[in-house]
Amino acid sequence: MKQGIALLIMATVFWGGNYICGRYLAPALPATLLNTVRWGISTVILVGILSFNKKSLPLLSKWREFLILGFFGVFAFSTLNYMGLKNISASQAGMISAGIPVAILMFTPFVLKEKVKLRAWIGTVVSVVGVVLLFKGKHTASSQASIIGEIEIILSCLAWGLYTVLGKRYGKEMDPLTMTAGAAFYGTLLSAISCIGTVKPDMIHMSATAWLCIIYVSTFASVGAYFAWNAGVKIAGAGRAAPYINFLPVWTVIFGVALLHEQISWMSLVGGVVTILGAVLASITGQSKRNKVQRLKSQV
Template sequence: MKKGILLLIVATLLWAGNYICGRFLAPALPATLLNTIRWAISTLILWGLLAFNKKNLPILSKWKEFLVLGFLGVFAFSTLNYLGLKSISASQAGMISAGIPIIILLFTPFLLKENIKTKGWIGAIVSIIGVIILVQGKQSNSSDASIIGEIEILLSCVAWALYTVLGKKYGRQMDPLTMTAGAAFYGTLFSAISCIGTVQPYMIHMTNSAWLAIIYVSTLASVVAYFAWNAGVKNLGAGRAAPFINLLPVWTVVLGILLLQEQVSGMTLFGGIIAIFGAILASL
């Protein structure tokens, strides 16, 4: 139980960094190309880990499972995130992700036939309340907010919710490393295909800092975070894991303070504490 909780916390912290890097890389690369480069590197790393552990990747025999997971969790989720981050801030995107637990809890009974206990629903609701308070207390300039960007982030939340629930279902047949590697492979293919005819050389503006951000999103925010999330979901279950995604907006505020020198109010901190409490409550 404690191991599963720690894995989910680590995953959300690393993903919060991905939001910040995604916002930073928005003017450097088109979203589809960024996602392709990110996951091409990640796929090579994951395959290397499989080889090191002397595991085979059933790329053909499990193609249906990998195709679905790759499309939802690697291509749709990440690409929509990067598209949204072109027009809204990282903090805004992280806060919108607070809707993911509710979507997961709605999908779980239908796709997994799991009963969600009352405490799980209460924990999710408490986390949502905490995030609402956090949003109200967040001091940020929303002049660059875009309805299209918000819709793109919302759609990415739906994609991630489906990935989480189906990942739990397919996780009964394979270990997290194999599942993540297979999803990364097919997700990279989808991303590469989406670049055809949509990416032009004049759209690319890479710098040394941008390459460092690419390395981060390709390793810590991809390989390590996805492995930690899949392992945590397998340990706790999709329903219990769902509220932990609410830690994303908390971490985005923390990283905003540390890395971007953002100013936050006491209400923001209070909301973050409530969000964390809700996630813990749902896991008990």
Template sequence: MKRGIFLLVLATLLWSGNFICGRYLADALPAPLLNTIRWGISTILLWGLLAINKKKFPIVSKWKEFMILGFFGVFAFSTLTYLGLGSISASQAGMISAGIPIAILLFTPFLLKETIKMKAWIGAVVSIAGVIILVQGKHSASSEGSIVGELVILLSCLAWGLYTVLGKRYGKQLDPLTMTAGAAFYGTLFSAISCIGAVKPDMIHMTGNAWLSVIYVSTFASVGAYFLWNTGVKIVGAGTAAPYINLLPVWTVVLGVLLLHEQITGITLLGGIITISGAFLTSYRKASER
């Protein structure tokens, strides 16, 4: 059990690095190009893992499922995240991302026809209140914040919510590795197409550290975190693992302050704590419910 929890915590730590690197790369690469490079590398790695495990890759027969998942989970979510990080801090983006469980909650009754308990709706209301405080707090926090950037991060949360719920539906036909590889392939295509006319050579300012950041988000923050999380889920169970995803914004804030020297005001921190608390309440399940 302890090993499983350790893997879950490590996975969220690696995922939080995506926000840190995304913020660092904001001036080095346009968001569409960064996303194309990141997921292009990840797709190759995922294909290699499929080959090692001797799994078939129904890239044509399941094109519809892969395309939908790739659009929302790889193209929309990641591109919007990188766009938002161009105008707000990684810490702010990380705290807003705590609203992801709420996005999942909102889409679940419509797409999966599942009944949501009152406790989850209360958690959703708490989280939404926290996001409002967090967004309002940025006006007194720093000139770094941007209402547009915050709204873009909120949209990315909705995209990931759709990806998660649809992934649960399609997961009845596809295993997680195959589904992720297919989404990565089609998501990379969407990202590459979005670069046409939007990316110019003078917008690229790569350095040695920038390349290291690109390598990180393409490997550790993508494939590595994916396997750590899924291995942890297998050990402790999905119900026990769910609340640990709320560590993502916590790690993002900690790393943002330590590595990027970001400043956080009291009201912004309060909004983040309320948002995370609501998300935890939404995703927490009693032992009898797991």
């Protein structure tokens, strides 16, 4: 069990580092090109792992599922994240992203037709209040750019929430590795298409640090985090694993302050804590009976 928890925490550390690298890469590459490069490399790695395990990737027969997942989980989520990180700090983006479990909860009854408990909805409201406090407690001067950045991060949370619940639906027909590789392929394709006519050579300013960040987001923040999280879920069980996603904003704030020397106002800090608490409440109490049964089975 301890090994499983350690893997879950490791995954959130890798994801937290993605926000820091995204902040470093903001002036180096346009968001769409950054996303194309990142997921292009990740796709090659994932397809290679599939080939090593002698598994095929049904890009044509499952094109609709892969295209939908690739749009929301790879193209929309990551691109919006990188766009937002150009305008707001990594710490603030990470705290807003604490609302991801809430986004998942909001789409669950509509996509999966599962009932959500009242306490989970209360947790949702608490998280929304936390996000409002984050908006009011920005440590940077209020500007149109920062507001747009905050909206972009919120939209990325909604995109990931929809990707997650759709992934649960499509996951009944394929394994997680195949689904992730297929989504990565189509998401990369969409990102590449979005670069046409919008990316110019004079917008690219790569440095040694930028290249290291590219390597990190393409490996540790993508493939490494994926394997750590799924291995942790397999050991600890889905029910126990869900709340650990809330470590993501914690690591992001720690890394932002330590590596980027970011400063956080007290109201922003309070807003982040409230957002995380609401998300934890939603995650813990929002489990259906079916999820609990699956958790018990995974522990046998």
